[in-house]
Amino acid sequence: MNVIVQKFGGTSVGQKEKRQHAIAHIKTALNEGNKVVSVVSAMGRTPEPYATDTLLSLIDYPNGFQTDREYDLLLGCGEIISAVVFSNELKANGINATALTGAQAGFITDSQFTQAKIKSMDVERLKNELKTVDVVVVAGFQGQDENGDTTTLGRGGSDTSAAALGAALGAEYIDIFTDVDGVKTADPRVVEDARTIKVVTYNEISNLAYQGAKVVHPRAVELAMQAKVPIRVRSTVEEHVGTLVTSKIEDSQTKDVPDRLITGIAHIADLTQVSVESSDKAPINHSEIFTAMADHGISVDFINITPSGILYTIPQHFQEKVKRILLEMNYAPHFYQKCAKIALVGAGMTGVPGVTATIVQSLAQSGIPILQSADSHTTIWVLVEADKLKTAVNTLHRAFALNEL
Numbered sequence: 511m512n513v514i515v516q517k518f519g520g521t522s523v524g525q526k527e528k529r530q531h532a533i534a535h536i537k538t539a540l541n542e543g544n545k546v547v548s549v550v551s552a553m554g555r556t557p558e559p560y561a562t563d564t565l566l567s568l569i570d571y572p573n574g575f576q577t578d579r580e581y582d583l584l585l586g587c588g589e590i591i592s593a594v595v596f597s598n599e600l601k602a603n604g605i606n607a608t609a610l611t612g613a614q615a616g617f618i619t620d621s622q623f624t625q626a627k628i629k630s631m632d633v634e635r636l637k638n639e640l641k642t643v644d645v646v647v648v649a650g651f652q653g654q655d656e657n658g659d660t661t662t663l664g665r666g667g668s669d670t671s672a673a674a675l676g677a678a679l680g681a682e683y684i685d686i687f688t689d690v691d692g693v694k695t696a697d698p699r700v701v702e703d704a705r706t707i708k709v710v711t712y713n714e715i716s717n718l719a720y721q722g723a724k725v726v727h728p729r730a731v732e733l734a735m736q737a738k739v740p741i742r743v744r745s746t747v748e749e750h751v752g753t754l755v756t757s758k759i760e761d762s763q764t765k766d767v768p769d770r771l772i773t774g775i776a777h778i779a780d781l782t783q784v785s786v787e788s789s790d791k792a793p794i795n796h797s798e799i800f801t802a803m804a805d806h807g808i809s810v811d812f813i814n815i816t817p818s819g820i821l822y823t824i825p826q827h828f829q830e831k832v833k834r835i836l837l838e839m840n841y842a843p844h845f846y847q848k849c850a851k852i853a854l855v856g857a858g859m860t861g862v863p864g865v866t867a868t869i870v871q872s873l874a875q876s877g878i879p880i881l882q883s884a885d886s887h888t889t890i891w892v893l894v895e896a897d898k899l900k901t902a903v904n905t906l907h908r909a910f911a912l913n914e915l
Contacts, residue, residue, distance in 0.1 A: 511640060514539045516685040517549040517650065517672035520561060522746040523592050524554025531746045532596070532687065533603050536645055538749075540605070544682065545640045549650040549672040550596050552588025560591045578623035579659055582652075585624075586612070586660045589649035589668070597647040607645040610636065612671065615646070616678070617653030619661045626653060626661035628670070631678040648675065666727025673730035677737030684734055684741045686726050691745040692752030693718070693725050695912040696775045700903050705915040707774060709754045714773045714855050715741075717889050721776035721853035731755065771865055772856040772910040775903055779896055780826040781811075783846035783881060784836075787819040792840045796820060802835050812851060812882060812893060821882060823849065823893065848896040849881060852903060853889055854910070860887045872909035878902050 516539065518532045532548075539546050556563040565588055569576050576584070590611055597609035616633040619626035639646050650668030653661050663670050669686060676684035690698070692706040693715060710718075712735035719728040725743055734741050735757070744752035788794035796815055803810050808828050814821040824832055829845055836843040859865045866883075869890060873880060878901060882893035894902045907913055 512544045513547060513640070513679045513681045514544045514683050514685060515547045515549065515672050515676040515679070515681045516687060517668055518551065518596075518687050518746065519668065519689075520551040520554055520592075521689045522687050523550050523596055524558055524561075526599075528746060529596060529599055533600060533605070535685070535687065535744075535746070536600065536605065537603075540644055546645045547636065547640075547675055547679065547681075548596065548645055548647045549668055549675065550589060550592040550647060551650050551668040553592045553595065560588050562588050582623045582626075582662045583660050585662050586649070586652040589651050593647045593649040597645075600645055600647070605645055606643045607647060608639055608643050609647045609649070610639070611649050612652035613654035613660070615648040615675065617671070617674070619653040619655050619663070621655040621657065621659065621661065623659075623661055625664040626655070628653065628663070628674055631674055633675070633678045636675075636679070666729060669727040669730035670733065673733035673739075673741070676739045677733050680737070681739050684730075684739055686730075686741060686743045687746045688725060688743065689746065690725065691748055691750070692743050693723070693755075693774065695773075695915060696903055696907050697723070697777065700777070700900050701775075701907050701913075703913040704907070705912060707753050707915070709756065710773055711857055712755055712757060713888060714857055715753075715755050717853070717855045718774050718776045721851070721855065721889070721891075722778040723774070723776040726755075770856060770910075770915070771858045771862060772854050772912060773858070774856075775852060775854050775906055775912070777850055777852045777899060777903060779850040779899060781823045781849040781851055781893070781896075782826045782829045782832075783812075783821065783823050783849050783893060784810075784832060785819065785821050785844040785846070786836060786841050787844075788817075789842065792842070794819060794841075798839065799836070799841070802839060803832070806831065806835060808832060812884060812891060814882065814884070823851065823882075846881060849893050850896045850899040850902075851891055851893050852899070852906065853891050854906060855889050857888050859890070866890060868909055869906060872905050873902060876901055876905045878905070 593609040600607035650671040694704040741755035812823040
């Protein structure tokens with residue numbers, strides 16, 4: 511049988527009107543001769559009664575007394591409610607459907623509650639259900655460990671659920687339905703003339719996601735990439751296919767995709783740049799500093815290392831903690847607060863001269879200093895002052911003609 515996995519996020523299933531749009535997409539897939547596995551998130555957002563944050567408020571999170579195991583038990587309720595409600599409405603629309611929890615759908619995880627990793631997939635029950643029904647609605651974001659305890663998959667867990675099912679079932683596509691019409695060339699809240707990207711590679715979308723784009727979770731992209739199952743990022747309220755995520759642009763059979771150096775621009779705000787220089791009093795020990803950061807659970811990024819110093823960024827809320835740690839180690843750190851990292855991503859930049867020159871020149875002409883930079887084959891990063899973020903992203907968006915896609 512041909513199977514399509516369709517994931518509907520909380521905003522797509524939160525209201526009856528939105529659920530009718532979701533049902534229309536399922537009907538289209540069925541009319542094309544497919545079986546459908548529909549992965550759903552908890553319904554809506556706070557203060558709606560079954561949204562994830564609303565459920566957390568019932569136990570006064572984060573000040574309650576629950577263990578992580580009990581926390582996951584509560585969190586899993588939102589998706590289960592959503593799956594049963596959605597399955598019921600499918601039946602009311604004449605569609606033969608049933609609902610399964612993540613555990614019933616075959617998700618076997620480790621016991622790292624709130625951040626569980628999928629150990630294996632047992633989709634035999636799911637396959638058997640598809641022999642007798644046309645649609646199986648699966649509660650996303652959750653699984654079960656080998657002790658029978660409910661686990662949750664962490665941020666982006668429903669995307670991960672959809673990708674894992676798509677891989678295990680050998681799906682034709684994994685559709686990620688959301689409240690935008692696809693992956694954008696930049697955050698439309700920052701760049702008004704951001705365009706929808708028609709086709710993007712797995713590596714490009716994964717890089718954009720890791721650098722702040724929130725349309726699809728990078729862990730889901732990696733699962734789909736390993737199984738070579740295409741992803742389509744689509745709008746719940748529109749019919750067109752949105753953005754196709756595949757291994758190579760030429761695989762897409764899309765003839766009107768232009769050559770491009772840069773595919774998209776992502777950003778992460780609320781960062782602090784940390785600088786530690788060697789001195790006679792405290793010769794720098796690079797390993798000691800990074801070990802101390804790791805031991806205190808502080809993730810560092812945008813790292814530049816020289817024999818005499820270290821430059822890196824941290825989430826802004828960690829600044830006082832980092833300052834205390836480094837002072838206790840007899841270092842004299844310097845902090846540049848209120849920074850933002852901008853990432854320009856594009857497979858087309860590999861081996862092409864002049865990309866960095868365009869970035870530097872365009873930002874300089876807009877009066878925006880670059881505090882730090884780095885590059886790889888497909889991504890160039892620059893650190894700028896946070897109050898210049900919007901101007902910088904718009905400047906770079908125009909410089910690479912992304913508004914003309």
